[in-house]
Structure formats: C-alpha cells, structure tokens
Amino acid sequence: MTAIGWAQIILYCAIVIAITPVLGAYMTRVFNGERTWLSPIMRPVEIAIYKIAGVDERQEQHALIYTVGMLLFHVGGLLILYVLMRVQYYLPFNPEGQTAVEQGLSFNTAMSFITNTNWQNYAGENTMSYLVQMLGLTHQNYLSAATGIALALALIRGFARHSVRTVGNFWVDMTRITLYVLIPLCVVIALFYVWQGMPQTLGPYVDATTLEGIKQHIALGPVASQEAIKMLGTNGGGFFNANSAHPFENPTALANFVQIITIFALGAALTNVFGRMVGNQRQGWAVFAVMGVLFLAGVITCYAAEAHGNDLLNALGLTGGNMEGKETRFGIVGSALFTVVTTAASCGAVNAMLDSLTAIGGMVPLINIQLGEIIVGGVGSGMYGMLLFVIISIFVAGLMVGRTPEYVGKKIEAKEVKMAMLAILVLPLMYLGWTAVAMMVPSAVSAMGNPGPHGFTEVLYAYVSQDGNNGSAFAGLSANTMFYNLSGAIAMGVGRFWMIIPTMAIAGSLAAKKLVPASAGTFPTDRALFVGLVVGVIVIVGGLTFFPALALGPIVEQLAIHAGTVFASN
Amino acid sequence: MLREIRPAIVVLVALTLITGLAYPLAMTGIAQVIFPYQANGSMIERDGKVVGSALIGQEFDSDKYFHGRPSATTAPDPKDPTKTIAAPYNADNSGGSNLGPSNKALIDRVKDDMAKLQKENPSMPVPADLVTTSASGLDPEISPEAALFQVPRIAKARNLPEDRIRKLVDDNTEGRWLGLLGEPRVNVLLLNLALDRLTAG
Numbered sequence: 040m041t042a043i044g045w046a047q048i049i050l051y052c053a054i055v056i057a058i059t060p061v062l063g064a065y066m067t068r069v070f071n072g073e074r075t076w077l078s079p080i081m082r083p084v085e086i087a088i089y090k091i092a093g094v095d096e097r098q099e100q101h102a103l104i105y106t107v108g109m110l111l112f113h114v115g116g117l118l119i120l121y122v123l124m125r126v127q128y129y130l131p132f133n134p135e136g137q138t139a140v141e142q143g144l145s146f147n148t149a150m151s152f153i154t155n156t157n158w159q160n161y162a163g164e165n166t167m168s169y170l171v172q173m174l175g176l177t178h179q180n181y182l183s184a185a186t187g188i189a190l191a192l193a194l195i196r197g198f199a200r201h202s203v204r205t206v207g208n209f210w211v212d213m214t215r216i217t218l219y220v221l222i223p224l225c226v227v228i229a230l231f232y233v234w235q236g237m238p239q240t241l242g243p244y245v246d247a248t249t250l251e252g253i254k255q256h257i258a259l260g261p262v263a264s265q266e267a268i269k270m271l272g273t274n275g276g277g278f279f280n281a282n283s284a285h286p287f288e289n290p291t292a293l294a295n296f297v298q299i300i301t302i303f304a305l306g307a308a309l310t311n312v313f314g315r316m317v318g319n320q321r322q323g324w325a326v327f328a329v330m331g332v333l334f335l336a337g338v339i340t341c342y343a344a345e346a347h348g349n350d351l352l353n354a355l356g357l358t359g360g361n362m363e364g365k366e367t368r369f370g371i372v373g374s375a376l377f378t379v380v381t382t383a384a385s386c387g388a389v390n391a392m393l394d395s396l397t398a399i400g401g402m403v404p405l406i407n408i409q410l411g412e413i414i415v416g417g418v419g420s421g422m423y424g425m426l427l428f429v430i431i432s433i434f435v436a437g438l439m440v441g442r443t444p445e446y447v448g449k450k451i452e453a454k455e456v457k458m459a460m461l462a463i464l465v466l467p468l469m470y471l472g473w474t475a476v477a478m479m480v481p482s483a484v485s486a487m488g489n490p491g492p493h494g495f496t497e498v499l500y501a502y503v504s505q506d507g508n509n510g511s512a513f514a515g516l517s518a519n520t521m522f523y524n525l526s527g528a529i530a531m532g533v534g535r536f537w538m539i540i541p542t543m544a545i546a547g548s549l550a551a552k553k554l555v556p557a558s559a560g561t562f563p564t565d566r567a568l569f570v571g572l573v574v575g576v577i578v579i580v581g582g583l584t585f586f587p588a589l590a591l592g593p594i595v596e597q598l599a600i601h602a603g604t605v606f607a608s609n
Numbered sequence: 610m611l612r613e614i615r616p617a618i619v620v621l622v623a624l625t626l627i628t629g630l631a632y633p634l635a636m637t638g639i640a641q642v643i644f645p646y647q648a649n650g651s652m653i654e655r656d657g658k659v660v661g662s663a664l665i666g667q668e669f670d671s672d673k674y675f676h677g678r679p680s681a682t683t684a685p686d687p688k689d690p691t692k693t694i695a696a697p698y699n700a701d702n703s704g705g706s707n708l709g710p711s712n713k714a715l716i717d718r719v720k721d722d723m724a725k726l727q728k729e730n731p732s733m734p735v736p737a738d739l740v741t742t743s744a745s746g747l748d749p750e751i752s753p754e755a756a757l758f759q760v761p762r763i764a765k766a767r768n769l770p771e772d773r774i775r776k777l778v779d780d781n782t783e784g785r786w787l788g789l790l791g792e793p794r795v796n797v798l799l800l801n802l803a804l805d806r807l808t809a810g
Contacts, residue, residue, distance in 0.1 A: 046789060084627075092619035104613065111617040119625065162702055178629030182621075210616045217624055222632060229636045230643075236664055239640035239648040244701065247652070247659045249667045250674065250801055257662055257700040259650050263640065264633040281703035284744030286664040287650070292791020348737075349710045352719055359737040363715065364705040366743050367678070367750040370792035374744075392705035392744045395715075493709030515707030600711050607713040 040346045044372035048338060051296070051376060052331075055303050059327065060320070062304060063311025069219045070192055070212070070312065072096070081218040088214055099205035102547025105193055106540060108209035109186060113153050116182055120149040123175040124167070133168035134243035140166060143524035150528040152176055154535035155183035155417055157269075157276030157387055157510035158501075158527060160519040164258035164279045169241055176276060177265045184272025184305075185216040187419025191309055194423045194542055197549035198447050199316040206546050220305070221268065228301060229267040236290030237263040262287055270301040273417045275387030275510045283377070283390040284366055292368050295390060299380045306384055306415040309422040317447040321565035326425055328570045333414045333577065334383050337403045342375040344400035350600050364395030375400065382407035385417030387510030394488065394497065394513040398600060401513070402593035405500055408507040409585045410577055411466055417508060420535075423542045429564075430459040430545070432576040436562050446564055448554045455548060458541035465537045467584040469530050470502040474588065476526070477502070483522050488515020491606030492599065496592035501527065506534035653798065661798050666749040668698045669801065672766040675751070675759050677797040678738050679722065681706035682746035698747060706742040726758070733758050750794040753782045767808055777803055 068075055089096055100108070124140040127133060140148065144160055151158040152175070163172065189212040196206045233239045238259045247255045262278045266288055269276060279285040289295050307327065314323020348361045360371040369377065374391035381388050382404035393401055407414060413425040429446060434456045437444030444451045477483040477498050487494030497513040504511055505527045512518070518527065563569065599606070640648040651663040661667050666677045682704055684696035696702070708715035722740040736755040756778045764771040781800045785791050 043785070043789065050789065088620060088623045091623070092616040094616050094620075108613045108617060111613055112621055115617060115621045119621075162704070164703065165701055173633040174625065174629035177633055178625050181628040182624060185624075210620050213620060213624070217628065222628070225632070226636070230639065233636075233640040233644045233647050236647045236651055238650045239637050239644075240650070241637055242649065245650060245652060245659060245662070247661045247667075249661055249669075250798075250805070251669060251671055253668055255661060255665070255667055255698065255700050257650060257652075257665055258703075261633045261637055263648075264636040268628075279703045279745075281705065281745035281747070284705070285703045286666070286745060286747055286749055290651075290664050291786070293786045296786075296790050351710065351716050355716075355720055355723060356734065357719065357723070357737050357740065358734065361710070362737040362741040363708065363710075363719075364742065364744045366745060366748050367738055367752060367794045368748075368791050373791060390744065392707055394707040394709060395705060395744075397710050488707050489709035489712050491709075491711055493711055496709075513707070514704070515709070596709070596711050604711065605713040605716050606711050 040342060041372070044342065044346070047372050048342070048376055051299065054300055055307055058300075058304060059307045059311050062308035063315060063323070066220060066308055067312050067315045069215050072215070075219060077219055077223055085214055085218055089211070092210060094208070094210045096208065096211045099208050101204055102193065102197075102206045102543045102550070105206055105209045106543040109190065109539070110536070112182075112186070112213070116153045116179060117149050120152060120175045120179055121145050123171050124148060127168040127171050130168065130170050132170035132173070132241060134241075135168070137166060137168045143521045144519060147524035147528045150531050151505070151510065152179035152274075152276060153183055154508050154531045155187055155272070155274060155385065155420065156505055156508040156531045156535070157274045158505045158512065158531065159276055159510070160524060162280030163277055169260055172265060172278060173261055177268060180265065180268040180272050180274040180276065181217055181221055182213075184268065184274060184418045185213050185221060187417050188216050188220075188305065188309070189213055189419065190539055190542065191419035191422040194426055194546040195313050195316050197546035198313070198449060199318070200550045201448070201552060201554040203550050206550050221271065224271055225264070225267040228271065228297070229263045231297065232263040232266055232294060235294040236287075237266060237294070238287050239263040259287070269388060270298045270386065271305060273302055273306065273384045273386040275381060277388065283388045284392065289390055292373060295369055295373055295377065298388070299377050302380050302384045302386045302388070303415050305418040306421045309419065313422065319447070319565060322447055325565045325570055326429070329573045329577070330414045330425065332570065332574050333410070334379070337379045337383060337407055337414070338376060341379050341400050341403040342372060344397045345371050345375045347397070349397055351603070351605060354603070361395070361397050361400065364392030366390065378404055379407065382509060382511060383412065383414035383416070385412040385420055385507065385509050387504065389511050392514060393500070393511060394515045398593045398597035401496065402589060404511065405496070405503060405589070405593065406581070406585075408503050408509045409467070410581045411463065412507050412509060413577065420508065420538070424538070427459040427462050427542065428577050428580075429573055430455055431463065431580070432573045433562070433564070435576055436572060442560060445555050445561055448557065449549050449552050450555055455545050458545045462538045462541040463580065466506055466534060469533050470499070470506040471585070471588060473502040473506075473526050473530055474499045480522060482520065486517040486520060486523065488517065489606070490608045492592050492596040493606070496596065499588055499592055502530055506530040508535050653802070655802065660802075663796065663799060664749055665700050666698055666743070666747045667798060669797065672762055674801045674804065675756055675763065675797050678748050678751060679740065679742045680746040681742040700747060703745045703747050705744045705746060730758055730761050732761075749798060750796050753778060753793050753795055756795045756800065763804070767804075769808070773807065774804070777807060
C-alpha cells in the first residue's frame with residue numbers, strides 16, 4: 040500500500056460525496072415533473088411518447104398497476120433481445136458475420152440484461168453483431184437502469200407521501216428518467232471516453248501486421264456509447280470479453296477513474312433524492328453513511344490483500360503485489376478500488392480478473408454482493424435494498440424498547456417487516472440452493488476452472504453474482520452450458536423480481552399510511568447511533584447467512600496458502 | 610391491467626429506438642468527426658501499413674524488441690473447434706488466465722518464467738508484471754522497471770550502447786495522470802517503433 044494509492048481512494052470518496060447533492064437536486068426536480076434546462080429539447084419528445092402511448096402524465100398508478108406495467112415492459116424487452124440474438128445473422132450492422140446465438144445462451148443473456156445483471160457466458164467480440172450490441176444490449180442497459188430507478192422512486196414516494204393510494208406513473212417515470220437523466224449524462228460521458236481512446240465505429244475489425252510480421256485481427260465497434268451507460272446504469276456487461284480490463288473499454292487511468300465515479304453516481308444521488316423527498320436531507324445522508332462505512336471496510340481489506348500479494352509467489356521472490364490478472368495502467372490500487380466499487384454497486388464490470396485475486400481480495404467482492412448490493416448498490420435496486428434493511432433495523436430497535444417502530448414519519452408494522460424479510464431471505468436461498476445443486480451435478484463440477492477450494496468459490500460466486508444481479512464473474516468457470524445457462528437465468532429472474540414485488544407491496548402500503556408526528560419517544564434516524572445500528576444488522580444478517588459458505592471457499596483457501604499448500608488439477 | 614398493454618408496447622418501442630439506435634448512431638457520427646483517430650481504434654501506421662493499435666498489446670518474440678507481458682488469450686483449435694489453444698494477444702478474444710492464487714499451474718508457470726528471465730538478466734530482480742498475465746491479455750504496456758530489465762538483451766541484439774536504450778525507455782515512460790492516477794508505464798509498441806527509428810537513424 041502506498042501514499043499515492045490512498046490519495047486516489049480519498050479523492051474518489053471526496054468526488055462521490057461532492058456530486059451526490061448536485062445530482063440529487065437535479066434528479067428530484069426531474070422526478071417531480073418540474074422544468075429543467077433540458078426541457079426545451081426533451082419535453083416535445085416526452086409529450087409525443089405519451090400521446091402515442093395513450094398515457095395521461097397526471098394520472099398516477101396504484102403500486103400494483105405500477106408493478107404490472109413494469110413486468111409487461113420486461114416481458115417485451117426479453118422477447119426483443121432474445122429474437123435479435125437468434126436472427127442477428129440476417130440483420131444489418133454485422134460486418135464480422137456473427138451467426139445465431141445458441142438458445143440456452145440467448146435465454147441466459149436476455150434474462151441477464153433485462154434484470155440489470157449483465158452476466159455474460161460469451162465473449163462479445165466474437166459472438167454479438169454491432170446491431171445486437173446497440174439495439175439489444177445498449178438499449179437494455181438503459182431500460183434496466185431506468186427500471187431500477189423507477190422502482191426506488193416508487194418506494195421513496197411510499198415513505199414521502201401519506202394517506203394516498205398511488206406511487207407514481209411507471210410510464211412517465213421511465214420516460215423521464217431515460218430522457219432527462221440517463222441520455223444527457225451518457226452523451227457527455229461517451230464523448231469523453233472516445234477522447235480517451237475508446238472506439239466508436241461501425242466499421243469492420245482491422246487486420247494489422249505487427250513489426251514481427253504476425254497478423255492481428257483487432258476487434259472494434261460502437262464501444263464508447265455502450266460503455267457510458269454500462270457504468271452509469273450499473274449494468275456492467277462488457278462489449279468485449281475482458282470487460283473494462285480491455286484497453287478499448289478502459290483505455291487510461293483517467294477513464295478508469297471516471298468509470299468508477301459513474302458507477303456510484305446515480306446510486307449515491309438517490310440517497311439524497313430520498314432525503315429531499317421525505318423533507319430532511321439528513322435522512323439521506325444517514326443512509327449514505329451506512330453505505331460509506333461498509334464500502335471503506337471493503338476497500339481497505341481488498342487493497343491491503345492485493346498489495347500484500349500472493350504468499351506463494353512472494354516466496355519465489357516476486358514483489359510489488361498481486362499483478363496476475365491486472366492491467367499495468369491501473370496497477371494494484373486502481374484494480375482493487377474498481378473491484379470493490381463494481382460489486383458494492385450492482386455493476387459487475389471488472390478491470391481485473393477476479394478469479395486471480397488473492398483469496399481474501401476475492402472474498403471482498405463476494406461479500407459485497409452477498410450483503411445484497413446495498414452499498415450504494417445498483418441504480419435504484421441498491422436504494423430499495425438498503426431501505427429493506429432499514430425497515431428490519433427499525434423493527435429490531437422497536438423490539439428492544441417495546442414500541443411500534445417508525446421511520447420518517449411512517450409506522451412500520453407487521454406487513455412491511457414480513458415483506459422486507461421475504462425480499463432479504465430469497466437471495467441466500469437462491470444462491471446457496473443452486474450452489475448446493477451444482478455441487479451434485481458432475482458436469483457442473485467439472486466446469487470449474489481451478490482445483491481445490493477456489494473451484495468451489497467460482498461456482499458460489501457465479502450464483503451469488505447472478506442472483507444479486509451483479510454480473511461479475513470468477514471467469515475460470517466454463518459456465519456456457521445448458522445447466523449453468525438455465526439455472527443462472529432462474530437465479531437472475533428470481534433475484535430481481537422476488538425482491539421487486541415485495542418492495543412494491545411495501546411502497547403501496549406505506550403510501551396509504553397516515554403521517555405520525557415525531558415525538559420524544561421517536562428513535563432519531565438521522566444520527567450516528569442509527570447508522571451504527573443498521574450497519575450492525577446488515578453484518579449480522581449477512582454473516583449468519585453466508586459465513587459457512589465462505590468458510591468452504593476463500594477462507595480455507597487463504598489458510599491453505601498460508602500453510603504453503605497448492606492445488607493441482609487432475 | 611389490459612389498459613397497460615398499449616403504453617407498454619409504445620414506450621418500449623420508442624425508448625428502444627431512442628437508446629438503441631438514435632443514441633449510438635449519433636455518438637458514432639459525432640465521434641467520427643471530432644475524434645476520428647480514437648474512434649477508429651488508435652491505429653498506428655508505418656510505411657502506409659497498419660502495424661497495430663496503440664492501445665492493443667501485441668506479441669513480440671525477437672530479442673531485438675521489447676516484450677510485453679505474458680498473455681493468456683486463446684483461439685479455437687483449428688483441428689477441433691470445441692477445444693481452444695494458446696494464442697497470445699488474440700485481439701478477437703480478450704481474457705485473462707483466470708488461474709486462482711492457490712493453483713499449482715500458476716505457481717509453476719511463474720517459477721519457470723522467473724528462472725528464464727533471471728538467466729537473461731541476473732543483475733536485476735524480475736519485475737512482477739513480466740511474469741504475470743494481464744487481465745485482458747492485450748495489455749499494451751509494461752512498467753518502466755520491466756522495460757529497463759530488458760535493456761541489456763536488446764543492446765546486445767542491436768549492438769547499441771545500453772545508455773541510449775535506457776534513455777529511450779525514459780523518453781517513452783508515461784507518468785501518472787496529474788501525478789496521481791494510474792501507474793507509470795511504457796507502451797511496448799510505441800517503444801519498439803522508436804527503437805527501430807533509433808537504429809535506422
């Protein structure tokens with residue numbers, strides 16, 4: 040660990056803190072339907088969409104209708120993407136002549152992109168045509184991100200409003216988020232990325248002849264436009280196989296820094312939107328602080344582990360930390376910071392190969408996702424995931440003093456607590472269950488890319504990542520098989536929608552409640568004590584559910600490495 | 610609920626066309642006009658022929674060139690397409706080794722590579738990046754230490770004084786952005802082109 044490494048981490052935190060209230064203020068205006076400086080350009084487009092769609096923008100929806108709209112929208116998106124991949128050979132913008140994507144892989148990929156997971160069992164540069172990359176994948180990068188924000192918004196409105204039956208209009212929220220927040224930011228970021236060196240072309244791959252006379256077929260494409268929304272929308276699906284480690288997907292240290300800022304930007308801003316909407320920005324900052332504490336713990340652990348390096352290689356006389364699977368331009372700190380950010384948020388892009396991290400360094404991203412990606416989290420999903428934990432924490436606090444718990448003026452009752460528990464428990468049920476099943480399927484076990492406990496970690500990580508809608512991978516696992524494609528698709532779908540539906544039930548139930556004025560007995564939820572309580576509840580709930588699985592994977596691997604044990608493939 | 614089907618279709622189609630076609634095509638148009646070099650992959654030409662991209666690493670074997678980092682990229686086996694074979698710096702299939710820290714294959718590979726390099730230059734410790742594969746398998750750069758490590762070999766192969774090559778490495782070393790972000794590094798292709806110019810000139 041170096042002073043300059045810590046300086047990069049501190050600068051990063053400072054910038055995220057600085058942009059949170061700025062973006063939060065702007066997004067609140069957009070969500071409330073107020074005029075912004077973009078209205079002259081975007082308002083006519085917005086009105087046209089409502090007109091053709093037959094949507095009355097002042098007509099709000101009940102939480103149930105809002106959820107139904109969201110589900111219909113996803114069914115349509117799933118179909119478009121699946122069909123595009125199957126017939127890409129016959130469509131334009133395919134200079135490399137990519138052929139139809141196989142059925143199981145198409146289904147897994149379609150599920151992956153509509154759920155904001157962006158798990159990839161394929162290498163983009165030799166699988167997908169430019170048309171699929173744009174019309175199929177870039178487009179779902181936008182929509183799955185907008186959906187996450189819309190759902191968080193519905194839940195926030197549930198807290199902020201009282202005695203009403205509606206939580207907003209799904210169609211209006213989707214349109215506004217896309218037109219006023221995502222597109223303008225992406226236009227600026229995409230051009231910045233091109234300036235830094237990302238390709239943005241529809242031309243064919245280039246054949247180069249190296250100085251030593253070797254032929255090199257260099258993959259290109261409309262990379263920057265996808266990269267901008269990939270990070271901002273915490274999608275994380277790479278244009279190329281190596282994702283943000285690929286020099287075309289992340290050409291410089293500066294581009295890398297901007298990528299990790301944009302991963303956190305919208306998720307962090309939503310805490311501020313929450314504060315503004317419930318009428319007390321400190322409430323938002325308290326949630327932000329919970330995320331911050333957990334984030335820093337992850338960064339410090341991962342950076343320390345990677346800078347220390349692999350004891351087995353250090354014993355050979357190698358110094359300078361663990362550089363296996365890392366890029367020169369990012370180094371140890373740029374890779375460790377990216378790894379923690381991308382898994383704290385539900386991004387899943389990688390700029391280093393997670394499979395080659397040290398045992399402890401690789402455990403940090405695993406834990407981040409297992410906690411439910413609530414450390415800033417996916418755009419929207421992190422916010423509602425965190426609010427679920429807040430509900431549980433408030434309930435625990437209420438039990439301790441024997442009083443009906445309240446949060447930002449709302450009584451938290453049996454229904455909310457049950458729904459929150461349901462949403463939180465389904466995550467470990469899915470990933471632990473599927474990992475156990477995979478361990479009993481011989482072909483699934485033989486797909487492991489590494490021997491010993493590391494192979495187990497690969498499988499566990501695959502389900503944790505898909506279930507948590509993250510999408511990063513311990514990529515040594517050969518997961519492009521019918522078993523992994525289908526079981527993964529189920530884990531992604533359940534992980535996304537089983538969380539959303541209880542969340543929307545809470546949103547509807549909260550919106551209908553009366554406002555309870557704060558009294559002397561109200562537990563203040565904008566103070567350090569509350570932050571500590573929520574952190575504690577998250578760590579305890581998380582620790583109880585996944586510690587045994589970690590013990591079988593990264594923990595035993597670390598102990599083995601410490602004892603000088605290596606594992607060989609048969 | 611049936612009332613929601615029309616908006617579902619219209620909003621989906623409208624946003625699909627805006628974000629999936631209008632946006633990437635507009636970005637392509639603008640990028641091609643204002644940053645044509647980067648937008649087309651930062652290709653480097655010599656004598657009118659494309660010799661590679663400034664951003665994509667390539668395989669160098671010869672003693673007279675600087676070598677990049679080991680690359681773990683693969684390609685389909687021409688004899689059996691269901692299998693893959695090693696194909697370093699395959700710019701059509703990026704990826705890392707994905708070897709875990711306790712994998713014997715990783716430890717053995719590093720041990721072998723270190724032994725070879727130590728024989729080549731016993732006067733310096735082997736830099737970590739010369740014996741570890743990059744994440745993309747296409748890393749265009751090496752650390753300044755990794756470049757300096759190779760100077761004696763190149764000086765001998767090209768019959769040039771070591772100092773001149775060392776100066777070339779220094780001139781081609783890029784520092785951290787604003788002295789803060791990233792790591793100091795040397796672009797291998799650009800360095801090798803400069804090396805050829807040095808010899809020619």
